[in-house]
Amino acid sequence: MTQYVEKICECVICKNNHGFSLPSDIIEAVKNRNLVVFAGAGVSTESRSVYNYTLYEEIRDLLNIDESINLSFSELMSQFCKQPNGRAKLLRKIKDRLDYVSSFPELERRASNFHNELSTIHQITEIITTNWDDLFERKCGALPIITIEDFAFWNNPGRKVLKIHGSISNYGTVIATKEDYDKCYQSLNSGIIGSSLKTMLATKCVVFIGYSFGDEDFNKIYNSLTEEMKDFLPHAYIVTLDEKAEEKFRDINITPIITDATFFIQVLKEHLITLELIVPDENFGNIYNVLDVVQEEHIRLSNSFNIKENPEIILTLCYQDGLIHSFERILAMKKSGYYSNPKQVRKIIHNYEVIKQQKYTDGVYHDVAYIDGYINGLIYFLYNEEFDWPPCYYVFGYEEDIFDFKEFLDLTVNSRTIHPESYKYAMNIADKTHNKNGDTVFHHTPFL
Incomplete structure (x- = not known):
């Protein structure tokens, strides 16, 4: 036929x-x-x-x-x-x-x-x-x-x-x-x-x-x-x-x-x-536009807080690193067709969910935040015709998506009570930074 x-x-x-x-x-x-x-x-x-x-x-x-x-x-x-x-x-x-x-x-x-x-x-x-x-x-x-x-x-x-x-x-x-x-x-x-x-x-x-x-x-x-x-x-x-x-x-x-x-x-x-066997090429184009905004919000967050005074932003920065790395890898590998396979993308998401659960059990909270960002990047790429924007901000333990800076500010003041263990974890990382002024930007590399 x-x-x-x-x-x-x-x-x-x-x-x-x-x-x-x-x-x-x-x-x-x-x-x-x-x-x-x-x-x-x-x-x-x-x-x-x-x-x-x-x-x-x-x-x-x-x-x-x-x-x-x-x-x-x-x-x-x-x-x-x-x-x-x-x-x-x-x-x-x-x-x-x-x-x-x-x-x-x-x-x-x-x-x-x-x-x-x-x-x-x-x-x-x-x-x-x-x-x-x-x-x-x-x-x-x-x-x-x-x-x-x-x-x-x-x-x-x-x-x-x-x-x-x-x-x-x-x-x-x-x-x-x-x-x-x-x-x-x-x-x-x-x-x-x-x-x-x-x-x-x-x-x-x-x-x-x-x-x-x-x-x-x-x-x-x-x-x-x-x-x-x-x-x-x-x-x-x-x-x-x-x-x-x-x-x-x-x-x-x-x-x-x-x-x-x-x-x-x-x-x-x-x-x-x-037949839903490949992801539309338009999805890659949307990622280009969103990546620029997420990177700008990442810089904004880094410039707005001191990690000594607000250690909780370390986990937010890790989340944004995961989101950025997810988008960058999708775009870098576009020509291979690797991410054009929806079945493959869903498999990657599942695998990261398994890793995240183990990281959470082990109390490695900055990796958990990073994985949450990476997964959200994959989900947005796969289904971005259904979403206006991916959540650019993140408070550990808060279940709802956070889309803008003002909403994040309103929530972050309660971060130590939303998830006390992760707050202590972030505070421990901030205490170990070499820069005593606290103006070091914490960065999560593309490794777990």
Whole structure:
């Protein structure tokens, strides 16, 4: 069963967001963590939305080769490398193009739109690419697997990207010329990386994105796989803007989806949000805004009290540290998709509740306050559409949420009677501070 998505806009930005049918087996594959994205140059720095001309066109012009001469990409790169120091010059051209994109935030945003959208789909953990850039590493938190030595880490937890054409971060691995291609595909046919690649493509649902039927990359890879696996190669999909794709792919085991690559990922993500399988990306945006306010309130609290005279604020500061650290970690790990998994976030909350109970039993009250803040940060992130604001203040033992400074002031005068044991605990910490004036700011590090 498929779900059809209508095209809703004709503007310049959205003109390629064609309506399409989203196959149910793609949704099921994502739910089961069984979807592999096979990404080509069309979703990266070689996109026309990033550069006005491709690397192929740039090299062809430098060699003064007429457009009518039909050389494949690898043949053209081989021609370029025949000049003195040709290989080094080619690698410099590639790096210069990537550096140019990264030096302009607007271009980098365009080049990484697809990667940013993909990053929070936590169920997609295996990516294969022929691209040389490091956008999957930087934007999706993917561990790059480039060499046989790297492959030892393939089964490690987290997202991985198998870079079968090498990486610009390791010049010696770049696959560009015809000689490189021949060596690469020979290795894929007989080596351990090629064997693992075939296993993935034989057992998982694969979506090719950023390729066209005429791409040398795509043709060589798919022809190699079909020759090796024949009827055992499962059905695959290709996301493309080629309107003639239906005709081109009719006789092979691939279904084209005619739409923009980033739009495809956006639609897939919307379905996963509807199924409550991922946390909406908007939740991260709300955290950015709230974090600034909590940090300001943290400074306000520190500047308003002397811990010698008001030792109870030590526990409030610990609570705010927990809230801040929770938000900062959520944002820092956004690209990995770790916190986009609602089930995972709820598990973390449960685990901290268990630790908190033990800390409370042991009388380690500053850790209890910190954990309360950390948990509140996770809860706010997970359900922030239901809350206007997280509680920024805290009095140990008081069960109600405290949202503003004035309310905190009214309550803190009674803190020693609300929970006498924690007050004595905080007073003991204040007495041990080295600064006898009491103007030291107590800080809880991200450890328990």
